[in-house]
Amino acid sequence: MKLFGTDGVRGKAGEVITPFLSMNLAMAFGECIPKKTGKILVGKDTRRSGYMIENAIVSGLTAIGFDVIQIGPMPTPAIAFLTEDMRCDGGIMISASHNPYYDNGIKFFDSEGNKLSQDIEKQIEKRYFENNFELKTNKEIGKSKRIDDVIGRYIVHIKSSFPKHLNLNGLRVVLDTANGAAYKVAPTIFNELGADVITINDNPNGFNINLNAGAMHPEMLASKVREYRADIGFAFDGDADRLVVVDEKGNIVDGDKLLGALAYYLHKKNKLRNNAIAVTVMSNGGLEEFLKQYGIKVYRSAVGDKYVLEVMKKYDLNFGGEQSGHIIFSDYAKTGDGLVSALQSVAYLIESGKKASEAFNLFELYPQVQTSIVVSQKPPLEKIDGAKNILKEVEKEGYRHLVRYSGTENKLRLLVEGKDNKKAKELLDKLTKFFKSKLV
CATH class of the missing domain: 3.40.120.10 (Alpha-D-Glucose-1,6-Bisphosphate, subunit A, domain 3)
Incomplete structure (x- = not known):
């Protein structure tokens, strides 16, 4: 079973994000990161369920010998900054970001305030499911303290x-x-x-x-x-x-x-830096055309700010x-x-x-049309007979396409973008009919 999504672990509080999951996930995290100072920073947003999850996380981390610094409601980027600034071995943010109050989530940062790599996430998942944590005893058990004045930093x-x-x-x-x-x-x-x-x-x-x-x-x-x-x-x-x-x-x-x-x-x-920026595959072609006149190169990543950051690091960029x-x-x-x-x-x-x-209105956007199809299966797109050919037809017309499965639902998302809205709709209809015939 996979725990991590595009941005940490997220789900309905009390149902998916339970005290048991939170405690065990925190212990798995603690056992998979290098222990130098023995401190981990924990923050949260303003959801009621944050109390439940925070206490479970503190329990898990102190049980494996970490000292926990709790700073209460603070933005996610503040946790990233303060984890490094306060010399912690890692940081944890309790939040489901833009989701409704009844959801919650857990995001992790390394000692330098970076989101975790997929390799580390896989190690944490493996440790979580092994469920044989090295609990401390006597004076090796950790402690926690709440600090309310870090907002100033x-x-x-x-x-x-x-x-x-x-x-x-x-x-x-x-x-x-x-x-x-x-x-x-x-x-x-x-x-x-x-x-x-x-x-x-x-x-x-x-x-x-x-x-x-x-x-x-x-x-x-x-x-x-x-x-x-x-x-x-x-x-x-x-x-x-x-x-x-x-x-x-x-x-x-x-x-x-x-x-x-x-x-x-x-x-x-x-x-x-390097006169280039990183955006995702969702960004409009009009943006790319506008920046081209200033010699600014555009690199694209998968959807998710974590992937934007990966591209920024790869090409040594400072904006995306x-x-x-x-x-x-x-x-x-x-x-x-x-x-x-x-x-x-x-x-x-x-x-x-x-x-x-x-x-903030320096250029016009290309028309973009999109839809989604409820699917009964999610075979790799490249293995669907005829898919490559129909997508090439869209490209030959000079239009950009984006076809991808939803990460959270049984849906195929389709997007077509180009200079003429009518033509874009025609091409989207063509793609929709094709993939419906293959996947529905």
């Missing part, structure tokens, strides 16, 4: 990513913290940098995380930006590793347009992201960080001298 770190010659004086910003992990830290940072800050969805009660709020539901943010006549709005998801931007007119900025604007900004400041809002500035963060992305976005806005509706 993270705030200083985030503010250092903002250009020192700029400030946010006179800028009105609306923040939607999704009743999640950024509910304290996000308004603090923007206030300290001088912005006129209006914060919404910043009263977590354990059950309202992501509920009609934040990056997954930016409609409320859009209406508040218009109501308060703000210059810009930022929405974070439950663990604050994702960002959605709303311009002064209340329009949601497309994720690829945001990536394009930020890549252009770094390029103009000569801060785009997903159209969903996971954006990685590796000069400042080891993973997607919504707060770093928000500060870089607002720095670009100020230096552009434009309104947000102009600054």
Whole structure:
């Protein structure tokens, strides 16, 4: 059985993510990482189930001899940063990111604040299922302590990513913290940098995380930006590793347009390493065409910010992201960080001298059409008779396609992208009929 998905282990709290799984998974993690300082950092978002999971994790780690530092609700990227900054052997974040409150998950980081490789994840899974952990006795049993003031370290770190010659004086910003992990830290940072800050969805009660709020539901943010006549709005998801931007007119900025604007900004400041960026296979071809005129190369990865980061490391890049809002500035963060992305976005806005509706609208997107098919089986696509030929036909027409199985459902997802919407729909219909005949 496979435990790890694209971003840690995730499922319904109390059903999939139980105290027993949490404790054993923590022990497996502890026994698979190098033990140097004997400390592991544990943070969480604002879900009620976080208490249950946190206590189970602490129990497991102390049972195998680790000392645990508990820091309470903090963004996922803060755990990555603080794990390295506080010289811990590893870090654990309890969060199901943008999922509803009844889900939860466990994400792991190594001593340098990096997400784990697939090889390490396989080792942890193997150890988990072996279920014969080396429990300590006597003075070798670990201890835990809760520290509530580490938020200051993270705030200083985030503010250092903002250009020192700029400030946010006179800028009105609306923040939607999704009743999640950024509910304290996000308004603090923007206030300290001088912005006129209006914060919404910043009263977590354990059950309202992501509920009609934040990056997954930016409609409320859009209406508040218009109501308060703000210059810009930022929405974070439950663990604050994702960002959605709303311009002064209340329009949601497309994720690829945001990536394009930020890549252009770094390029103009000569801060785009190797003049290239990493995006996923989901990113629009219009982004690639826009960046090409500045000589910026685009590398593509599988879906998931973890895979974007792998491509960034492979080609020595310092910028990349997903159209969903996971954006990685590796000069400042080891993973997607919504707060770093928000500060870089607002720095670009100020230096552009434009309104947000102009600054983040530098190119047109290619029409994209997509659908999904419920399938009864998931054979490898390359082994389906005739699949290669029909996909080549789409490519010959000059259109990009993406055909992949869902990682969580019995579905085949189909996407066709090109310059003409009508033609793209025709090609999508052709692909849909073909794969239905083979898989349904």
